[in-house]
Amino acid sequence: MNAYQYAATALLIGIAPCALVSLRARAVDGLVALTLAGTLATLALLCLAEGYHRGPYFAVALVCAVLTWIGGLVIARFLGNSS
Amino acid sequence: MSPLNLAVDALLGVGVAAELLCVAGLLLMRSVYDRLHYAATATVLGPGAIGSAIVMRECVSPSGGVELTSGGLEALCGALLLFLLNPVLTHAIARAARLQERGTLEPRAGERRAG
Numbered sequence: 001m002n003a004y005q006y007a008a009t010a011l012l013i014g015i016a017p018c019a020l021v022s023l024r025a026r027a028v029d030g031l032v033a034l035t036l037a038g039t040l041a042t043l044a045l046l047c048l049a050e051g052y053h054r055g056p057y058f059a060v061a062l063v064c065a066v067l068t069w070i071g072g073l074v075i076a077r078f079l080g081n082s083s
Numbered sequence: 084m085s086p087l088n089l090a091v092d093a094l095l096g097v098g099v100a101a102e103l104l105c106v107a108g109l110l111l112m113r114s115v116y117d118r119l120h121y122a123a124t125a126t127v128l129g130p131g132a133i134g135s136a137i138v139m140r141e142c143v144s145p146s147g148g149v150e151l152t153s154g155g156l157e158a159l160c161g162a163l164l165l166f167l168l169n170p171v172l173t174h175a176i177a178r179a180a181r182l183q184e185r186g187t188l189e190p191r192a193g194e195r196r197a198g
């Protein structure tokens with residue numbers, strides 16, 4: 001394993017506490033945890049693409065970043081309207 | 084180990100440590116606004132350091148030459164997307180949290196409006 005693969009592993013492990021907060025806390029706290037998990041997933045995908053020397057897979061990280069943002073905005077809007 | 088590899092590994096370490104600190108903050112804090120603070124911080128230092136590490140690896144040769152590659156550009160775009168888009172999301176979540184807690188965005192009597 002190289003440094004990027006270790007970094008990706010550490011970042012993916014960081015998603016577990018976010019899942020825990022999403023499961024146990026209020027919905028809006030879960031949304032905060034979801035956005036942080038999206039950030040971690042994006043960075044892990046960047047590290048994996050570099051770690052395995054797969055240039056085209058950098059696009060997957062870009063898509064993940066944009067979709068996390070859009071999904072977060074939609075859920076925030078829903079939570080704001082449902083209050 | 085060359086100075087380039089050392090710099091790349093250091094940047095990766097700083098980026099991952101910053102992200103894990105933010106996860107710890109999310110886990111330990113109780114208020115949604117405190118948690119939001121840590122989630123927002125995770126889109127600044129971590130992506131900057133990890134994106135820089137990937138751009139250096141992709142675009143800088145051991146001899147010191149610089150050549151732009153598509154991988155380096157995409158990594159830079161990924162880090163910039165996280166950095167530039169997430170303040171909007173942070174604001175939207177804070178707004179939703181405020182609406183859930185108080186039912187209105189208007190300040191209460193005696194509460195000062197920021198800015």
